[in-house]
Amino acid sequence: MPIRERSTRWVLFTSMVVASTVTGCVSLETAETIPPPAFYARHNPNKRPPLSTSKSYTRKRPIIQPSRPIGPARHHEEWLPVGRRISPRWTTIVLHHSATQRGGAKSFDKFHREARGWDELGYHFVIGNGTDTRDGLVEVGSRWQKQKTGAHCKTAGNYHNKHGIGICLVGDFTKSKPTPKQLASLSELLRFLCAESGISANMITSHGLVDPKTRCPGKHFPMLSIRKSVLPRVATLSQP
Numbered sequence: 184m185p186i187r188e189r190s191t192r193w194v195l196f197t198s199m200v201v202a203s204t205v206t207g208c209v210s211l212e213t214a215e216t217i218p219p220p221a222f223y224a225r226h227n228p229n230k231r232p233p234l235s236t237s238k239s240y241t242r243k244r245p246i247i248q249p250s251r252p253i254g255p256a257r258h259h260e261e262w263l264p265v266g267r268r269i270s271p272r273w274t275t276i277v278l279h280h281s282a283t284q285r286g287g288a289k290s291f292d293k294f295h296r297e298a299r300g301w302d303e304l305g306y307h308f309v310i311g312n313g314t315d316t317r318d319g320l321v322e323v324g325s326r327w328q329k330q331k332t333g334a335h336c337k338t339a340g341n342y343h344n345k346h347g348i349g350i351c352l353v354g355d356f357t358k359s360k361p362t363p364k365q366l367a368s369l370s371e372l373l374r375f376l377c378a379e380s381g382i383s384a385n386m387i388t389s390h391g392l393v394d395p396k397t398r399c400p401g402k403h404f405p406m407l408s409i410r411k412s413v414l415p416r417v418a419t420l421s422q423p
């Protein structure tokens with residue numbers, strides 16, 4: 184091959200490598216296969232997965248990396264327990280629907296006390312659908328203020344009540360989808376909780392996934408896309 188042609192090919196190859204570095208890799212993976220996010224680095228920098236290395240460019244499988252730093256989850260003072268730290272007990276987040284067309288923290292609290300005989304609202308957060316409360320409004324339950332175990336997901340050893348943050352979206356998602364504003368608020372709340380509590384985004388689950396006796400939060404609840412919406416942003420918390 185003539186030197187000039189070889190040199191042109193080399194320049195082309197180098198440009199492609201540089202371009203892929205700048206724009207980032209295209210993810211072909213689903214949220215279920217994306218490796219655990221790296222935000223543990225905030226607590227343990229030595230366990231952070233390695234960032235891009237020269238080997239990355241020669242691998243055939245795409246490397247899962249944020250294409251650019253997006254920044255940490257937005258801070259929401261109103262979602263923090265007043266006068267307390269977030270308890271280290273939380274290891275998972277359990278998503279629910281209310282299985283009702285309307286409602287809010289106040290009416291669910293009344294129902295849980297009067298019909299179920301519980302001491303207070305079973306969930307930690309409720310996200311409104313525009314009926315009793317504003318569409319997408321995040322209501323903080325009294326349990327979260329006290330950092331008290333939940334009453335929303337009975338499983339073996341009561342694990343998901345003891346260690347799971349319970350979030351309920353108002354609506355019956357066996358019949359219809361959550362509103363776009365509910366999903367946007369949920370995504371924002373999940374990013375916040377993962378960042379503040381150190382829970383891995385892979386530990387976000389739903390009631391029905393851990394308790395086969397229920398279909399909560401319904402077939403129209405977009406579990407996969409919600410998890411995907413949380414993963415990339417949480418992962419960027421490890422970026423320097």
Ligand SMILES: [Zn+2]
Nearest residue numbers: 279280390399
């Ligand atoms: Zn449920």
